[in-house]
Amino acid sequence: MNAADMCFMKKRSFEDEIRSDFIEEAQDNLDSVEQAFLKLESGDLSVVDEIFRLAHNLKGTAKAVGFVHVSQFMHSFENLLTEIKNENISVTEQSMELVFLLKDRLSQILMQLDQDHSCDIDPSGEIEKIEAFISSRPRSRLQNDSRSRDGDVKKTPQQKKKDETLRVSNKKLKNLSDAVGELVIMQSIIGQYSKSSTDINFVRATDQLSKLSKTIQELSMELFMVPIKGTLMKIQRVIRDSSKELNKPVEVLIKGETTEIAKSTIESLYEPLVHIVRNAIDHGLEDTPEQRRQLGKSEIGQIEISCFHEGGNLIIKISDDGRGIDPERVYETALKKGLVKKEVSLSDNEKTSLIFTPGFSTKKNVSTMSGRGVGMDVVMKNIRELSGHIGIESKKGEGSTFRLSLPLTVSVIDGVVGRVAGQSFVFPLSQISETVLVGNHEISYVTGLGHILNLRGESLPIWVLSEALGINGSDPTDSFYGKSVLICENAGVRFGVVVDKLEKQQQVLVKELSFEVPDRDVYLGSSILGTGLPALIIDLAKFYSNKLDGLIQISHLSEPESHMEKGA
Amino acid sequence: MSSNYENPTGIEKKFLQFSCGREKFAIPLMKVREVIGVPETTPTPFSPDYYLGIMNLRGKILSVVDLCRKIQVEPFGNREENAVIIVDIDGVVLGLKVDSVDKVVFPDADAFVGADQLKTGTQNAFIDGVFRLESDLVIIFDLNQILTGEELRFLDQEAA
Numbered sequence: 222m223n224a225a226d227m228c229f230m231k232k233r234s235f236e237d238e239i240r241s242d243f244i245e246e247a248q249d250n251l252d253s254v255e256q257a258f259l260k261l262e263s264g265d266l267s268v269v270d271e272i273f274r275l276a277h278n279l280k281g282t283a284k285a286v287g288f289v290h291v292s293q294f295m296h297s298f299e300n301l302l303t304e305i306k307n308e309n310i311s312v313t314e315q316s317m318e319l320v321f322l323l324k325d326r327l328s329q330i331l332m333q334l335d336q337d338h339s340c341d342i343d344p345s346g347e348i349e350k351i352e353a354f355i356s357s358r359p360r361s362r363l364q365n366d367s368r369s370r371d372g373d374v375k376k377t378p379q380q381k382k383k384d385e386t387l388r389v390s391n392k393k394l395k396n397l398s399d400a401v402g403e404l405v406i407m408q409s410i411i412g413q414y415s416k417s418s419t420d421i422n423f424v425r426a427t428d429q430l431s432k433l434s435k436t437i438q439e440l441s442m443e444l445f446m447v448p449i450k451g452t453l454m455k456i457q458r459v460i461r462d463s464s465k466e467l468n469k470p471v472e473v474l475i476k477g478e479t480t481e482i483a484k485s486t487i488e489s490l491y492e493p494l495v496h497i498v499r500n501a502i503d504h505g506l507e508d509t510p511e512q513r514r515q516l517g518k519s520e521i522g523q524i525e526i527s528c529f530h531e532g533g534n535l536i537i538k539i540s541d542d543g544r545g546i547d548p549e550r551v552y553e554t555a556l557k558k559g560l561v562k563k564e565v566s567l568s569d570n571e572k573t574s575l576i577f578t579p580g581f582s583t584k585k586n587v588s589t590m591s592g593r594g595v596g597m598d599v600v601m602k603n604i605r606e607l608s609g610h611i612g613i614e615s616k617k618g619e620g621s622t623f624r625l626s627l628p629l630t631v632s633v634i635d636g637v638v639g640r641v642a643g644q645s646f647v648f649p650l651s652q653i654s655e656t657v658l659v660g661n662h663e664i665s666y667v668t669g670l671g672h673i674l675n676l677r678g679e680s681l682p683i684w685v686l687s688e689a690l691g692i693n694g695s696d697p698t699d700s701f702y703g704k705s706v707l708i709c710e711n712a713g714v715r716f717g718v719v720v721d722k723l724e725k726q727q728q729v730l731v732k733e734l735s736f737e738v739p740d741r742d743v744y745l746g747s748s749i750l751g752t753g754l755p756a757l758i759i760d761l762a763k764f765y766s767n768k769l770d771g772l773i774q775i776s777h778l779s780e781p782e783s784h785m786e787k788g789a
Numbered sequence: 790m791s792s793n794y795e796n797p798t799g800i801e802k803k804f805l806q807f808s809c810g811r812e813k814f815a816i817p818l819m820k821v822r823e824v825i826g827v828p829e830t831t832p833t834p835f836s837p838d839y840y841l842g843i844m845n846l847r848g849k850i851l852s853v854v855d856l857c858r859k860i861q862v863e864p865f866g867n868r869e870e871n872a873v874i875i876v877d878i879d880g881v882v883l884g885l886k887v888d889s890v891d892k893v894v895f896p897d898a899d900a901f902v903g904a905d906q907l908k909t910g911t912q913n914a915f916i917d918g919v920f921r922l923e924s925d926l927v928i929i930f931d932l933n934q935i936l937t938g939e940e941l942r943f944l945d946q947e948a949a
Contacts, residue, residue: 403848644831690834732850735881738843739836747831747843747850755831755845 235461236287237338238454243286244335250275251328258324261305262317269306276302279327291330294344297351298323310358319354323347394444401441402633402730403749408434409727410751442629446481449528449535452491453478459495460524463502469522470510471502476527482535486627489607490537493600497539497623498524500597505543505621516618518542534609535629540622546615548572555581573615577601578714605762608634608651608745636729636758638750639705639720642687646720647729647748647758648707654715655708656723659701674706674717681708683717684768686759711762718761731758743767806894806927807874807887809857810865813927814887815894815920820932822875822882824890828853844884846875853884854935860915864888878932885935894927896920 254275257268280295301320304310326347333340408430415427453475464471482490501524507513510520523542528535552572555561560578567575575581579598604611608628615621628634628651635650663675664683674683683706706717729748732755734741745758804815805824830842830853839859843850853873857864870889875882900920917931 399848692832692834734843734850735852737852737881737883739833739840749845749848749850753845754829755843755850757831757833757843 235458240286240288240338241335243282243288244331247279247282248328248331248335250278251324251331258321261312261320264312266306266308266312269302273299273302273306288334288342290342290344291327291334294327294330294342294347297344297348298327301351301355304355304358310355316354319350323351398441398445399730399732401438405434405438405633406728406730406749406751413751438633442483443481445483445485447484447487448479449482449487449537450478452487452494453526453528455491456494456498456526460498460502463499464522467502468509469502469506470520471506471522471524474523474525476525477529480528480530480535482627483629486535486607489603490627493603493611493625494537494539496597496600498526501539501541501543501621501623505541505545507544530629531626535627537625537627538622539625540620542620545617545619545621546573546576546613547617548615551575570614573613576613577611608649610651633728633730634745634758635726636748637707637726638724638756639686639707640722640724641690641720642692644692645724645750645752645754645756646686647750647756648718648761649745649758650726652709652761653707654710657706657708657717659704659706659719661700661702664701672719676708676717679715681715681717683719684764685719687721689718689764689768707761709761709765711765714765716765718764729756729758802895804894804896804927804929805874806891806922807872808866808889808891809860809887810862812862813891813925814930815927816874816876816930816932818893820876820878822877825873825875825884827871827873827886828884841886844873846884849882851875851882851884853886856885856887856930856935859935876932878935883935894922896922896927902926 254272257271260268261272276295276298280292280299283289283291283295301310301323305312305316305320310316326344330342330344333342411427412431415424418424418427457473457475460471460473463469502522506522507516507518513522514520525538525540527538530536548569549572552561552567552575555572555575555578556563558580560580561567561575576597577600579602581596581598601611604625604627610626612624612626613621614624636647637650637653637656638645638647640646657676659674665673665675667673670682672683672685674681701719704719704721705723706719708715708717710716729750731746731748733746734744738744743760743763745760747755747757750756803818805818805821806813806815808814825846828844828846830844832842833840836842839855841853841855844853866888871886872890873884873886874890875884900922902919902921915931915934916928918929920927920929
């Protein structure tokens with residue numbers, strides 16, 4: 222058995238996983254037929270069908286996952302149930318005692334298997350009991366029941382599922398979610414009125430309304446949340462396949478698989494996660510187990526994926542204990558590709574983060590997996606589109622950790638409302654690193670480059686939003702004094718956007734803009750403010766990449782022939 | 790271009806008649822959701838002059854288009870009579886600002902004028918038919934024209 226065959230998950234193999242699923246589902250199903258058993262005991266024979274279906278399913282599925290003993294047990298149980306159904310065995314204290322005994326035994330078996338999948342189960346005792354019981358009963362009636370065993374099974378087990386879950390169309394859920402969002406915002410507006418009210422009843426009622434609407438919002442969000450486990454299982458498969466393909470044994474530790482995330486986010490998350498993970502195995506881990514051994518590391522590469530909620534966000538950390546990223550090498554590559562300027566001083570972390578810059582790729586020969594032009598810049602783009610962040614921490618020789626942060630709710634975001642030429646716009650808080658009030662001395666104008674802001678020694682390109690959006694209402698020669706600049710960052714580059722005034726910070730419900738709206742891609746969407754008027758939510762990252770058309774990047778002051786590539 | 794309304798049945802016979810300048814227009818009543826006064830709109834940067842912006846209609850955000858300006862008809866009449874017709878064009882909901890909304894009309898089958906007689910120039914791209922009512926010639930406006938042609942080209946440019 223070579224090193225590659227040793228690729229197993231730390232806790233579970235693929236087979237183990239489906240066995241666990243079987244046990245979990247079996248236990249759930251068993252719980253839900255509890256009532257049926259009780260009804261049977263009181264003489265209601267109609268429930269036998271339901272119990273029979275369960276037994277039949279368990280029989281088949283148990284066999285499929287390799288639990289032959291359970292399957293045999295269920296087969297015998299089926300026999301008993303058939304006899305009861307055809308009234309060859311009547312419902313008596315004795316027959317019920319046996320039925321319940323069997324049910325309990327089944328529960329016990331499932332628990333034992335849950336602890337240890339390879340637990341030795343011997344159902345022969347129960348099977349014998351059943352056989353004995355059946356044959357000891359005198360055949361009181363001929364089998365005149367026309368329904369065959371197969372006929373019973375034709376009723377699919379979906380019927381049981383119907384009791385537990387309800388299929389609801391996405392559209393209905395979205396409508397509800399939108400309405401709830403509106404409710405929350407309306408309630409916060411009422412909350413504002415209540416602050417200046419002296420009517421104590423009104424204030425009290427508003428407080429209660431506020432709590433209630435928060436509950437409704439949480440419940441509504443929960444409707445869309447699914448455990449990240451499913452996606453992580455798929456990623457585990459990818460890890461296992463990659464590991465085999467590259468002959469690099471890998472061990473995966475997964476934490477927080479029950480963490481919940483919005484279904485829509487999870488679907489978009491799969492690709493970026495796959496890229497990161499493949500990257501970790503392909504580039505992160507040392508080339509061979511021998512290399513690792515020489516470095517004092519275990520031959521098996523360690524990958525840890527942990528998920529948790531933190532302050533309204535879902536955090537996913539993917540770490541590997543490979544060779545880490547060399548910030549100098551990244552910096553050199555970035556310099557060569559003209560993505561950064563020599564004079565700009567960067568910390569080690571900032572240098573490492575250059576891998577997210579569009580146009581960057583570390584390997585010269587693109588390997589089959591993580592290459593083909595799909596690099597960290599695409600990952601960054603995907604995460605950005607989900608209004609999230611991605612960062613990296615790496616120590617040369619020790620490994621790297623990618624940290625993804627995604628908002629738990631996509632449709633409600635924290636926004637900053639700013640006034641631009643008499644109009645209100647919303648800016649996503651997640652895109653703003655800080656805001657500054659400026660005076661004229663901090664801003665200079667360079668022909669060919671535009672306005673530059675001097676922020677604590679750092680030179681940032683800035684744009685006056687009213688000009689950029691072609692909104693008349695503010696004199697372009699107006700002084701900057703008293704205006705606010707939103708400092709943003711996109712793919713490692715910082716820039717600023719000048720607005721007339723910052724009004725407030727509030728949560729806004731993002732409404733998608735219909736296709737006929739001009740220039741729609743510059744906006745994240747629109748939102749209805751407290752005034753009742755819709756306001757456009759400006760996607761600052763998009764704004765920036767649009768602005769780069771024909772604009773020379775500030776860091777290329779000494780290299781006029783190189784241009785920043787248009788953002789992805 | 791032949792009129793679809795020459796042999797109408799049932800509710801398709803009814804139209805909402807409105808005015809742009811001195812011209813009278815009509816759109817199928819089926820496509821009309823409601824008629825409202827001119828709302829406050831949030832303008833969007835870099836939009837054509839006939840695109841007034843977005844409005845909030847009971848929580849839903851829609852685009853509002855100045856129809857008269859779009860078809861380049863000079864405004865006429867009392868500004869107070871201006872209204873916005875909320876239409877549903879195959880699922881796309883829009884607001885159309887017009888000079889005034891007149892009435893619901895129910896033209897007879899023989900009131901429709903053959904479209905061949907109307908081929909004059911390029912401006913009739915938005916004409917879906919014509920009917921005569923009392924002394925007026927009412928032009929049936931082709932709603933699909935609002936979103937085709939210029940808008941799509943515009944959108945394509947931005948997407949590139």
